[in-house]
Each structure stands twice: as structure tokens, then as C-alpha cells.
Amino acid sequence: MPLKQALGTTDVVLLNVAAIASLRWISLAAASGNTSILLWLGALLLFFLPQAFAVIELTSRLPGEGGVYLWTKTAFGDFHGFMSGWCYWTNNLVYFPNLLVFIAGVSVFVAGSGYQEVGESRLYVLMFSLAALWTVWLFNLIGLTAGRWVHNVGGVGTWAAATILIVFGAVAVVRYGLANPMPPGSFFAGVIRFESLELWAAICFAFSGLELASVLAAEVRDAAHTIPRAVVISGFVVATLYVGGTLALLVALPAGEINIISGFLQGIAAIGDRIGLGWTTNILALLITVGGIGGLMAWFTGAARMPFVAGVDKYLPQAFGRIHPRYGSPYVAVSVQAVIASGFILMSFVGATVEEAYLTLLDTTLLVYFIPYVYMFAAYIVLRRRDASAGDPQAPAGDPRVPAADPQVPAGDSLAPLIQPAAIRRIPANRGLAIGFGVCGLLTTLLAMAVSMKPPAEANALLYEIKVLGGAGAFVLAGALIYWLNRDRSLPAR
16 A cells, blocks of 8 residues: 655645744754854855755655655665665654653643743653653554644644744834844854854754655655745745744843743743733743644654665565555554654653763764765765766766766656656756755755764763764664665665
8 A cells, every 4th residue: 555645735834844943943042142143044055055955856856755765875875875764763763852851841831930840840741752752653653644734733833933923023122122232243243153153053953854844755745846845935934933033032132141942932921021911921832832742743754754665675674664554654663663762751761870871872863863964965966966977968978977877766666756857856957056055065064063073061072972973883883784684685776
């Protein structure tokens, strides 16, 4: 039974908004002051645009289930395709508990600020996290025909919450002026410091996630056209929410008073109290909670497709590639993922030693998280260069440095349907400019990986580096071992 094509343009737009636009990034950025606006714009130009161009072009080339898995496999071979999917999956498994702790902490504000202590209760956060995770599992099990409404509502919630903050910020400026002076020079102050570089790397990856819908391409109606269209719309929305929301916080509160975790709600409360709308804080907390659950749904859904496609290709047990006969969902993959993620949630709460081990795992997955983006930008560059050797008039024919491209995908491969070269959307059309954007995205990703290895001030630098590099290496080696143990029973190399 094939996967059900349940997602249209609106669904993909809201999936992207729910997955990418995490409002906690607004608080983190605004706490650093006016310079954050310049950092947002830099990340937009140097990372977000290259990411959008890569996703649009690669999706039009290969609109099959797996997204970056399929793109990497086509550009570099089966081993690298598996590794990109493995890294995409495993980093999300460790990330889910971190996301759920944030959502649980915000959720208590729905009942009022007097319940803040509940959000600090380990039992409450644990029960909330497990309940949210298994609710998302249930909607994944019954398929995206119904499950899409979870991330759709989440996307609307995130969009509405950020819009309210922007509107409140505009009201605050008109009535009370600026909480932070904004002379032109203040946007450039300290921009070349290492601390700004760290923040910029974090901001770049606040923009990550446009590739997520392509991971679900076989479940998107007319994916080759729907996903590129949705990338443009959601990209504009996400950029507006991030930059506009950060500006709104800066005009509402002095930068030194903005909490990097709860600053978003803090800003809403400060402005709302001034204009007699303090009660909106509860509504905003509800919208943020719903948005967080929608984001969890989006990432849980996308991550589960990686073991699914690996099961179809027989690099993991074939059971992972099974589709539910009634619901048309990859039920084995989503169920196994829910069990493993639950284990990581428990690991993050049970005992100080185990919790410390989980935090170490979280640190190590930062590097693992970036590996699929390295593959994505590299595939974008390589496949565009292959066009040259296949007769692209923009490039010299027969370039010996570029292997000949085979436009044919084996018939019957459900993960990579046959794509005619004429359907490819080359974004941008100029090959040199496209490769320039790809290199820019690739270098930004590598820079973020380097910055992520900087130890916290209180940590032993050498021990931290050993843990992070060793842990990331262990994740990669585990994936490589699984591939080599199963390669003989996988599909023939393409």
C-alpha cells in the first residue's frame, strides 16, 4: 500500500512555520540588544536564502520520500545517503526531550503566572512530555490525513502569537516610545566579537527546517510544485516573524531585562499591562504551547521517515519500511521512534548521573545535527555541476572534473520517482550564482559546527571537547557500522 498524499500547499506552509519558527529564538536574540537585528538579516542572506534555493531545486529534481536522504544518495552514493538520514534521525531523538521541557514550562502560564512553580516540577514536566509525545505518536499512526491538523493548528498558533507581539510592539512605540535607544550605530556595536558569532550561528539554525517537508515528499500532493511554492511563502512568514518579533521585544523592554527563555511572554505581559490587556498573557501562553506541540508533531513526523526509507532500502530491518494497511502510515518506524524517544525523556529525568549523561548526549548531537545540512548544500552544488557535464549550456561540455549525470531513476523505486530534466527548477538560474549560494550555505554550516564545539565557561575545555567530538564520532560510527552490516541485503547500488 502506498503512502497517502495528504498534504497540500497550506499544510506544508503551516508545517514549516510550526517546525521552524520557535519563539524562544526571539527571546534569545533580543536579549543581546540591537545588534541581533543585523545578525538576523545576515543569517537570512547567508543561510536562509541558500537553504531555500537548495530545497526548491533539489525537491524539483527528486521529489521522493526521504528528502535529504534521497538527494545525498543521488549525489554521493548509498553510504552517504544512509549517513545523512541516520544523522537526521538520531539528533532528533535526543532533541525531543529538550523541546518538550520548553513546551511544558510555557504551558503552566495558560493557568496564570501563579502556577510557575508547577512548571519547575520534574514530575509535571515528565508526565507532560510523555503525554505530548505519545499523543503525537497516535496522530502519526493514524496518518497525516488527520495528523496534519496537529501541525496546522500549531503553525497557526505560532503565527498568531508572534503577530500579536509585533502588533503590541507597534502600539508600545506609538504610546510610550522606545525602551532601547536605536541610533544606527547601535545595530553594529560589538558585531565582530566572538559572542556575536556564537549568537549568529544559533540564529542561522533558528532558520533551519525548510527541508522538512521534502522528507515527506511522497505524502505531499504534487510535491515538485507544492513544496517549492510553500517554501517561498513560509520563508517570508518565518523571516517576518523572527525579525519583527525581535524588534517588538526591543521596543517594549530594555535588552538587559529580557529573559532568554521567557522573554517572549515577558514582552507581551509588559506591553499588555500598560495598555490594559494583561489578560492576553494567558492566551499567548496557550498559543505558544499549541505551537510547540505542532512543532513537535512536524519534527517527529519528519524524523520517522528516515528509518522508514532506510527500511525500504533494507539498511534497517525491513519492518521499518512497512505501511499500515488501513491508515497508510509508516507505523513501525513511528512506533519504534516513540519508544526510543520515551527512553531519552526518562533518561533526562531519572537520577543525577543519568541526567548528566543525557546532557552530554544533547551536546554531542549538536554536531550530528549539522551533518545533513553539509550533505544538502554539497548535493545542491554537485548536482548543479553535473548539469554542466550533461549538456547544460551555461557550462563547458565534458568537464572532466564532473561525473556524467544519469537522469534516469530505476523504475519501481517508490522513494525516487522518475523525474524529467525539464521539470527541474534551477534556483537561481545562473549556475555560478547558484554554486556561490551553495558554498555560502555550506561554509555557514561548517562555521556553526565549529562554534558549537566551544565549551561552556564553567566546563573543563579538554574534557568537553573529548565528550562532544567523541560522542558525535560514536553516533557517526554507529550509523556506518549499521550500513556496512546491512549493505549486502540492501537494494542494488545506483
